[in-house]
Amino acid sequence: MKEFSDKVIQWYSKNKRALPWRQNPSPYKTWLSEIILQQTRIAQGLGYYTNIINKYETIQDLAAGKESEVLKLWQGLGYYNRARNMHFTARYLVEKNRGHFPNTYEELIKLKGVGRYTAAAIASICFDEPIPVIDGNVYRVISRCFLIDIPIPSNRAYHYFKGRLAELMDARRPGDFNQGVMELGALICIPKNPHCKQCPLRDHCAARRENRIAAYPFKAEKKRRSNRYFNFLLIRCDGELLMLRRNQKDIWAKLYTFPLIECKTPQAKRRLKEALQVEDIQLLGKTLHALTHQNLHIKFWSIDPGPTTYKRLQTHFGATSIPARETGTYAVPKPVENFLNQVFSTNFCTFDRKAST
Numbered sequence: 001m002k003e004f005s006d007k008v009i010q011w012y013s014k015n016k017r018a019l020p021w022r023q024n025p026s027p028y029k030t031w032l033s034e035i036i037l038q039q040t041r042i043a044q045g046l047g048y049y050t051n052i053i054n055k056y057e058t059i060q061d062l063a064a065g066k067e068s069e070v071l072k073l074w075q076g077l078g079y080y081n082r083a084r085n086m087h088f089t090a091r092y093l094v095e096k097n098r099g100h101f102p103n104t105y106e107e108l109i110k111l112k113g114v115g116r117y118t119a120a121a122i123a124s125i126c127f128d129e130p131i132p133v134i135d136g137n138v139y140r141v142i143s144r145c146f147l148i149d150i151p152i153p154s155n156r157a158y159h160y161f162k163g164r165l166a167e168l169m170d171a172r173r174p175g176d177f178n179q180g181v182m183e184l185g186a187l188i189c190i191p192k193n194p195h196c197k198q199c200p201l202r203d204h205c206a207a208r209r210e211n212r213i214a215a216y217p218f219k220a221e222k223k224r225r226s227n228r229y230f231n232f233l234l235i236r237c238d239g240e241l242l243m244l245r246r247n248q249k250d251i252w253a254k255l256y257t258f259p260l261i262e263c264k265t266p267q268a269k270r271r272l273k274e275a276l277q278v279e280d281i282q283l284l285g286k287t288l289h290a291l292t293h294q295n296l297h298i299k300f301w302s303i304d305p306g307p308t309t310y311k312r313l314q315t316h317f318g319a320t321s322i323p324a325r326e327t328g329t330y331a332v333p334k335p336v337e338n339f340l341n342q343v344f345s346t347n348f349c350t351f352d353r354k355a356s357t
């Protein structure tokens with residue numbers, strides 16, 4: 001056991017990537033990075049981390065920031081509840097605990113938005129608590145080394161791997177051990193064609209010995225994604241367009257989008273025209289946006305009504321009329337951002353002129 005842990009820690013100390021949250025780690029930096037990196041690759045999350053830490057150097061700065069500004073910085077990263085919970089927790093800790101994080105796993109996991117992964121990471125990296133951190137990389141390395149046939153992800157697998165890792169871990173350096181296993185999974189024991197020759201665990205690895213690497217980690221069958229059909233409506237009049245803030249009970253809560261008609265099947269232009277009682281409606285573009293459990297089939301429609309119909313539709317959707325040029329200042333979901341970038345960056349003047357006439 002000790003040899004396993006020593007090899008991981010030695011390899012990690014020589015090969016770890018120089019990531020900003022690893023330099024002079026603090027609970028605030030570790031927490032921020034772990035929240036950002038949930039469901040996000042490091043290459044994508046790095047820029048977001050830098051932007052957030054530059055704007056909010058301390059947890060007090062973050063707590064003092066507006067939620068809308070935090071969401072704007074988070075734009076494009078997805079899973080926006082992470083940002084909302086992060087902001088809530090910053091305020092909570094500043095108000096209730098003078099900005100200090102609790103120093104045990106048991107207390108950390110009580111914080112909003114902090115799950116067992118993030119709590120274990122902060123507890124082990126910042127407070128030396130010997131508690132294993134388990135993510136997809138860890139599942140892969142450990143299941144290959146020990147040929148573990150429990151399907152992941154599952155609660156049963158989590159508890160089994162946690163016990164196994166607790167036995168393997170050097171309790172004096174839990175943070176380095178945890179980060180070492182994760183880093184090995186990210187750089188060496190990658191899903192396809194792992195770099196076994198460079199792996200410090202090659203002598204411990206049963207999957208390599210038995211030539212069964214591709215069979216691990218043992219995965220539970222994936223759930224099928226459901227399909228949703230979104231029709232976003234760019235309703236424009238006199239240089240303004242309608243936008244609204246989404247409610248809390250669905251994806252993209254509190255972000256801004258155009259008025260939306262969601263349907264169970266792809267919707268024909270004629271049906272939308274009838275439903276909205278407008279004279280004309282034009283398809284501007286379409287895209288497929290895949291979330292973890294949903295495929296969103298999105299169409300963007302343009303409607304240019306006169307002032308009376310514009311007002312009627314504004315009331316109907318409970319939307320806000322905003323100057324078209326200001327759309328970039330609102331936090332919007334990724335597919336809407338992509339659409340705005342594509343259409344308005346190239347045709348903004350045309351769009352604006354058209355909308356003004």
Ligand code: SF4
Pocket residue numbers: 141144145188189190194195196199200201202205207208213
């Ligand atoms: S020897 Fe290969 S399969 Fe085994 S842990 Fe190392 S990289 Fe992964």
